[in-house]
Amino acid sequence: MQIKNTVVGISVETPADAAAMIRAALPKEQKEERVFVLPLDAYGKVLAKPILVSVGHQDGTAVIDAGAIFHEAFKVGAEEIIVAHNHPSGNPTPSKSDYDTTAKLNEGASLVGLELIDHLIIGVPGSANGLGFVSMAELKAK
Numbered sequence: 001m002q003i004k005n006t007v008v009g010i011s012v013e014t015p016a017d018a019a020a021m022i023r024a025a026l027p028k029e030q031k032e033e034r035v036f037v038l039p040l041d042a043y044g045k046v047l048a049k050p051i052l053v054s055v056g057h058q059d060g061t062a063v064i065d066a067g068a069i070f071h072e073a074f075k076v077g078a079e080e081i082i083v084a085h086n087h088p089s090g091n092p093t094p095s096k097s098d099y100d101t102t103a104k105l106n107e108g109a110s111l112v113g114l115e116l117i118d119h120l121i122i123g124v125p126g127s128a129n130g131l132g133f134v135s136m137a138e139l140k141a142k
Helices: 015-025 066-075 096-112 136-141
Strands: 034-040 051-055 080-086 115-122 133-135
Touching: 015 034, 015 080, 015 115, 015 133, 034 066, 051 066, 066 080, 066 096, 096 115, 096 136, 115 136, 133 136
Parallel strands: 080 115
Antiparallel strands: 034 051, 034 080, 115 133
């Protein structure tokens, strides 16, 4: 998938599509954790470029605030969302907190009428068996 200046209207068909969009929104040097929401319509088409929701401190993690994520998604009329954050270490292996957060986001999204399609953890290119990211949805399916 080639990323253009705008991703609006592009269908997200795979976690790799979404990861490429998020990676394009990240600064070259990833010194702090950043949390994004990628808002989608009911057909998986992107409604807006990845929206930065939170930035962590250089020595700490970013807050993954479900309310802020859902608020940003609703502002653009999203029905589905993909949430993503980077691991500045470059290793996208999920922590226990990442698993817990994904479960809470999934539960919260269904309560407010959104569908959480995936929670991506972005690492350095080539990590995670060459993918450079981990899809929590794909981990759950295994």
